[in-house]
Amino acid sequence: MLLNVHIKNIALIDDANVNFTDNLNILTGETGAGKSIIMGALKIGMGDKLPKDIVREPDKEGFCQLLFLVDDPQVIEQIRDLGVEPSEDGEILITRRINNSRTINTINDMAVTAAKLREVSALLIDMHTQHQQQTLLKKAEHMKLLDKYGRASIDPLKQKVAECHREYVTLRREMDELSMDEAERSRKVEFLKYQIAEIESANIKTGEDEDVEHQYNRMVNSRDIVAAASDVYSVTGYESSSSAGNEIGRALASMKGIKDLDGEIDGLYSQLENIDALLNDFNVELNDYMQSMDFDDSEFRSVESRLDVINDIKGKYGSTVEEVFKYLEDSRKEYERLSEYDEYIAGLSDKIKKAEKAMLKAADALTAERQRQAENLCRDIRDALADLSFMEVRFDMVFDRLPECTANGIDDCYFVISTNVGEKMRPLYDVASGGELSRIMLAIKSCMASEDNIGTLVFDEIDVGISGRAAQKVAEKMAVISRSHQVISITHLPQIAAMADSHYLIEKSADEGKTVTRIVRLNDEESTEEIARLLGGVTITEAVMSNAREMKQMAEKTKKY
Missing domain, CATH: 3.40.50.300 (P-loop containing nucleotide triphosphate hydrolases)
Known part of the structure; x- marks a missing residue:
């Protein structure tokens, strides 16, 4: 509250x-x-x-x-x-x-x-205003009221109809997309065959694009990399008297003569030995790295060519290797469908008929339940209207059938009412009296209130x-x-x-x-x-x-x- x-x-x-x-x-x-x-x-x-x-x-x-x-x-x-x-x-x-x-x-x-x-x-909170009252004059709102009233039993059936309708629409869309004449089908089969062969011949592996691009970038930038690495090697190695390796060697020789004179010096000497060993290991690895950057033009052209192939395939069939694989899988499936076109269309047509039959069966079950709930709702509304001084009121719901089933069923239903003896039933949306509409809405609200929380x-x-x-x-x-x-x-x-x-x-x-x-x-x-x-x-x-x-x-x- x-x-x-x-x-x-x-x-x-x-x-x-x-x-x-x-x-x-x-x-x-x-x-x-x-x-x-x-x-x-x-x-x-x-x-x-x-x-x-x-x-x-x-x-x-x-x-x-x-x-x-x-x-x-x-x-x-x-x-x-x-x-x-x-x-x-x-x-x-x-x-x-x-x-x-x-x-x-x-x-x-x-x-x-x-x-x-x-x-x-x-x-x-449920707010009723004069504007909402006017919704009674909209035919589409009547079925919404019915579905809300009987939602406990209607909602599961609506869900079933929606699922069947979704399946049916998906199959019909596929049929529409596959509809083509023999010449068009042949052209598409040949084009798919060419695309599949092109992707397969490239023989791309997962992650290969990143590996090859990394190799290519190393080769393109190898001259700058080796020049910088050489400078580092000369500074940290042993090639010149001022190199870090030589300087540390001289420092070790100086400390060796005094390390036995004081225990603290001995500890510092050990640290410097570790630094010398680490620097030596670093220079060995740096030299190995520079040696690995030594490649000839044929190796570079090979890597460059492979990268071109991979980028060409990615440019046509997907921005990533995974997208290319997905495109290849989808193309193979479509090629198979079109290669066995008549058999596939016949099978698809059979699936559509079964899906339509299941959809209509679910829609009929929904209609039957809506009609049962409509009897209860209209009876409750009649009783409520009688309490509101509609003494000879008749109130019912008319069910028509839509030309095609929708996700909400096949029903086109609306309330009809007669407020006077001898007066024929007429659609509720034709009721013009504001006073009548107010009381009818109150009657409906009173019935709905007993059903919701x-x-x-x-x-x-x-x-x-x-x-x-x-x-x-x-x-x-x-x-x-x-x-x-x-x-x-x-x-x-x-x-x-x-x-x-x-x-x-x-x-x-x-x-x-x-x-x-x-x-x-x-x-x-x-x-x-x-x-x-x-x-x-x-x-x-x-x-x-x-x-x-x-x-x-x-x-x-x-x-x-």
């Missing part, structure tokens, strides 16, 4: 800190008080794109923080799968800080992307276009949902406000020459006064107050059943 929302320097909100409770949380306020800003702030916290100029005072930080408590083990595991670790007591703290058009997003103090915010918040449901403008008895039924349905889920709703209807377990007032006022929006939780008497305002408008009479009290009393009785 959503425990707390803290907003600073966002739109008209200077600093608002709201603690929400279990069950039904209702927010009311005058038109223009900033109710939409509260919903906008929630969306920002959930990772939505930041509106332009959202920060109230640009030279200060904008801040939005949502604190959730998660106690469902399955949701906790899903959050962990997204790389986020809840606190020991199950808290998830989402924070967005906006500074100079830059946003820093964190979850439990771990920096994350806005996309990660959306993924995590989607497991915690999202802790918090937020309704913004769910009461659009309704009043009277319909408003009362919507309030009762929201109260029912709030028994198993935390519900947060903005409303302008007194029937819904009276049903609140926690009632909040959103109001706008002037503070030090600035317009600010604040949110306060109302006690019972203040809640009654706010309901009276919703009932009576500007002038609140005793009769209106009495009506408001009675409405709250009736709501309390309704919530007990």
